[in-house]
Amino acid sequence: MLREPMGLLGIGLVLLIVLGALFAGLTGYSPSKLAMRDRFLDPSFTHLLGTDHLGRDLFTRVLHGARIALGVAFVATGISFIGGLILGMIAGYGPRWLDSLLLLLFDSLRAFPTVMLALALVTLTGPSLAAVVLVVVLATLPGYARVVRAQTMSLKTTEFVLSARSLGAPSWRILAVHIMPNLIGPLVILVSMDIPVVITIEAGMSFLGLGVRPPTPSWGAILNDGYAFIRESAWPAIAGGLPIIIATLGFTFLGETLRDHLDPRLRQDG
Amino acid sequence: MSGISLSRRQMLAALAAAGFSPALYRSAALAQGGKVLKVRSYADIQNLDPAFRKGAPEDDVMRNIFVGLADMTPGDTWKWRLDAASKLEQTDATHIDFTLMDGLVWSDGHGPVTADDVKFSFERMADPKLDSPYKGDWEVLDHVEVKDDKSGTIVLKAPFPPLWNVGLVFGSGKIVSRKAVEAMGGRFDTKPPAQSGRYLLKEWQPKQRVVLARNPDWKGEAPYFDEIHVIPIEDAKTAELGLEAGDIDYTWVEASSIPRFKKTPPKGGKLAVKPSLAYVWLGMNVEAAPFDKLEVRQAVQKAIDVPSVLEAAYFGAAEPATGIIAPGLIGHREKTLYSFNLDAARELLKKAGLDSGFECTLSILNTTEFTSAAQAVQANLAEIGITVTIQQYDSGTFWSLGDQKSGDSWKKVQLIINRFSMQPDPSFATDWFTPEQIGVWNWERWNSPEFGELNKKAKIELDTQKRNEMYVRMQDLMDESGAYVFLTHGAVGVCTSDKIEPALMPNGNPIFHGFKATA
Numbered sequence: 001m002l003r004e005p006m007g008l009l010g011i012g013l014v015l016l017i018v019l020g021a022l023f024a025g026l027t028g029y030s031p032s033k034l035a036m037r038d039r040f041l042d043p044s045f046t047h048l049l050g051t052d053h054l055g056r057d058l059f060t061r062v063l064h065g066a067r068i069a070l071g072v073a074f075v076a077t078g079i080s081f082i083g084g085l086i087l088g089m090i091a092g093y094g095p096r097w098l099d100s101l102l103l104l105l106f107d108s109l110r111a112f113p114t115v116m117l118a119l120a121l122v123t124l125t126g127p128s129l130a131a132v133v134l135v136v137v138l139a140t141l142p143g144y145a146r147v148v149r150a151q152t153m154s155l156k157t158t159e160f161v162l163s164a165r166s167l168g169a170p171s172w173r174i175l176a177v178h179i180m181p182n183l184i185g186p187l188v189i190l191v192s193m194d195i196p197v198v199i200t201i202e203a204g205m206s207f208l209g210l211g212v213r214p215p216t217p218s219w220g221a222i223l224n225d226g227y228a229f230i231r232e233s234a235w236p237a238i239a240g241g242l243p244i245i246i247a248t249l250g251f252t253f254l255g256e257t258l259r260d261h262l263d264p265r266l267r268q269d270g
Numbered sequence: 271m272s273g274i275s276l277s278r279r280q281m282l283a284a285l286a287a288a289g290f291s292p293a294l295y296r297s298a299a300l301a302q303g304g305k306v307l308k309v310r311s312y313a314d315i316q317n318l319d320p321a322f323r324k325g326a327p328e329d330d331v332m333r334n335i336f337v338g339l340a341d342m343t344p345g346d347t348w349k350w351r352l353d354a355a356s357k358l359e360q361t362d363a364t365h366i367d368f369t370l371m372d373g374l375v376w377s378d379g380h381g382p383v384t385a386d387d388v389k390f391s392f393e394r395m396a397d398p399k400l401d402s403p404y405k406g407d408w409e410v411l412d413h414v415e416v417k418d419d420k421s422g423t424i425v426l427k428a429p430f431p432p433l434w435n436v437g438l439v440f441g442s443g444k445i446v447s448r449k450a451v452e453a454m455g456g457r458f459d460t461k462p463p464a465q466s467g468r469y470l471l472k473e474w475q476p477k478q479r480v481v482l483a484r485n486p487d488w489k490g491e492a493p494y495f496d497e498i499h500v501i502p503i504e505d506a507k508t509a510e511l512g513l514e515a516g517d518i519d520y521t522w523v524e525a526s527s528i529p530r531f532k533k534t535p536p537k538g539g540k541l542a543v544k545p546s547l548a549y550v551w552l553g554m555n556v557e558a559a560p561f562d563k564l565e566v567r568q569a570v571q572k573a574i575d576v577p578s579v580l581e582a583a584y585f586g587a588a589e590p591a592t593g594i595i596a597p598g599l600i601g602h603r604e605k606t607l608y609s610f611n612l613d614a615a616r617e618l619l620k621k622a623g624l625d626s627g628f629e630c631t632l633s634i635l636n637t638t639e640f641t642s643a644a645q646a647v648q649a650n651l652a653e654i655g656i657t658v659t660i661q662q663y664d665s666g667t668f669w670s671l672g673d674q675k676s677g678d679s680w681k682k683v684q685l686i687i688n689r690f691s692m693q694p695d696p697s698f699a700t701d702w703f704t705p706e707q708i709g710v711w712n713w714e715r716w717n718s719p720e721f722g723e724l725n726k727k728a729k730i731e732l733d734t735q736k737r738n739e740m741y742v743r744m745q746d747l748m749d750e751s752g753a754y755v756f757l758t759h760g761a762v763g764v765c766t767s768d769k770i771e772p773a774l775m776p777n778g779n780p781i782f783h784g785f786k787a788t789a
Contacts, residue, residue: 034578036582053642123667127662209662213660214648215645228505231510231514
């Protein structure tokens with residue numbers, strides 16, 4: 001994987017974001033402390049990306065924003081991964097009526113446009129990080145579950161599963177020991193490809209004021225502030241947009257490279 | 271892999287189209303031969319019944335689809351002029367004679383506008399059974415005497431100075447059709463059953479636009495534009511970009527943008543700066559713990575460094591307010607009774623048993639200006655250990671937060687930053703904080719019978735000096751309640767396309783039917 005330029009670039013960009021998030025506290029500035037006298041400063045050695053309309057250091061806010069973006073991405077996709085895996089296996093291996101019921105649930109959730117879903121949820125719960133995670137989980141889990149269901153249905157008629165069943169293995173054991181290991185690979189590929197989507201959902205919701213609350217430095221919120229004051233200074237908009245581009249490119253390259261390596265069909269095709 | 275394939279020729283054509291399209295934008299707003307005016311409103315309409323209008327967005331539309339006996343003139347001084355009346359004369363302190371102009375008719379076949387419609391309109395505003403939030407504008411109305419189809423006399427119980435500055439000339443003075451409104455059960459919402467203004471409501475697409483079309487039956491001076499499109503855009507910064515892109519012809523801009531536009535006018539537009547009468551304040555719900563304790567409210571009053579909040583939200587383009595009544599109006603105060611003092615604030619919290627601080631929410635309208643102000647308030651209150659969570663709302667939700675009839679959200683309101691628009695009489699500021707307005711517009715739920723009494727007396731007081739003292743005392747009472755931190759009156763920046771000659775009241779309020787294209 002390290003020999004492929006795309007993979008290498010993906011790893012580099014993702015590492016950049018992860019390291020930024022880890023060392024966000026070392027910049028010497030608070031991400032939320034107001035300093036009105038320093039409003040709209042251009043980039044310099046003191047403020048690497050300049051300052052925003054409230055005089056806050058944009059570089060610091062961008063790094064702290066990485067924590068939000070990665071946090072939401074990993075937590076939400078983690079929940080979707082586990083939830084999709086369990087529900088998908090139940091749907092694929094369980095009785096027909098349960099499969100129909102779960103399919104109805106998955107398809108109903110998938111039918112909601114993400115923005116509409118976000119608006120409805122935020123109206124009910126108010127904007128928060130938890131609401132963002134919930135929106136992402138509801139938007140992505142049905143997709144994972146459907147993939148897992150299809151794979152499970154195909155695997156349950158394979159010989160190794162049939163022989164395990166004929167030897168009297170209980171359903172939970174068949175699912176956990178024989179089927180699940182074969183599902184993890186494709187699901188990991190899917191999740192890795194979805195992380196940039198999740199990052200943009202979080203940024204989009206925060207841009208619309210439906211995500212984290214101010215002064216929490218989400219990339220979407222930084223971008224929104226930058227958009228509002230773009231005539232005063234272009235730097236806040238650049239500072240909000242750049243990390244979203246870096247993160248989505250990084251995770252996309254990484255996901256595609258992972259797919260190329262983990263998907264046996266693509267590996268064979270060369 | 272299959273997918274969309276673009277030839278080099280198609281790609282070049284697409285790029286050329288994309289690049290060329292911005293050139294079309296600038297002419298978009300004044301399209302159709304210069305006869306469509308596109309204006310921005312800060313919120314969508316919610317109710318076009320004059321008795322139940324919500325605020326300026328409705329006023330701006332109603333001014334075009336209904337007539338009153340009089341309205342305000344555009345210009346730099348507050349003056350009224352005849353609107354639907356050909357004669358309007360105060361014969362003594364409690365009698366006003368009027369005669370309607372010829373040719374006024376209702377839309378939708380409801381016949382001519384009559385003096386009986388005037389009687390119905392004004393008496394229903396004051397009717398306690400209707401319970402209009404604006405009944406205070408006509409509270410001294412005794413009755414309207416109808417002489418004939420077109421003339422009558424407004425009879426007051428007592429002299430009433432605000433009538434000429436508020437009741438007669440703004441939304442509360444708009445005339446509705448008795449026949450049409452009674453057929454609707456006595457009130458209506460966003461579908462007026464009959465209109466008589468220079469324009470008619472042609473179409474309302476919620477959250478998208480209100481389309482007003484020229485009234486073919488209007489017999490007075492014809493307005494310039496064939497249609498007015500009122501587009502709700504909550505965020506002023508977004509609207510500023512829309513104006514510069516040529517998508518709209520008129521918008522208010524945020525005070526923070528005024529210095530920049532003064533230096534460099536908006537692309538394709540011009541800026542007018544007007545003194546604002548509106549007022550912005552931080553309110554506290556006196557029924558919501560811990561703000562039910564006077565010491566806590568007073569601690570907040572003393573912990574807010576108003577200039578720092580204004581610097582954050584308005585970039586220094588707005589002055590601190592000393593109350594709800596703007597400079598130049600009767601009742602304006604020189605200073606507040608409280609002042610910024612962090613030590614005193616901490617002491618007050620200690621007295622309230624909350625010296626270790628507490629958590630609370632601050633509700634705001636989701637705009638750049640209020641979000642910046644809220645963050646400054648949040649930083650100020652953090653200094654005395656109060657942890658504030660900012661809750662942003664879209665305009666539809668925000669404007670019903672404190673309304674008891676709209677649900678239970680009023681119970682959750684703790685701190686709130688609010689802005690009320692204003693008309694050129696102090697009574698229009700104080701009316702909203704009386705005990706009767708609790709759960710309507712008095713979202714702080716502050717109950718002061720003394721304030722309510724003074725409000726009634728000040729309205730009918732003819733001695734200007736005494737009236738001034740009453741309004742000053744009322745604002746002192748607001749200070750003493752601890753429930754208010756007055757922030758600013760703001761500054762009104764109005765940007766219009768340079769192809770438009772706007773008609774603006776002295777505080778920048780638009781009279782859209784008076785807008786013209788520049789010569």
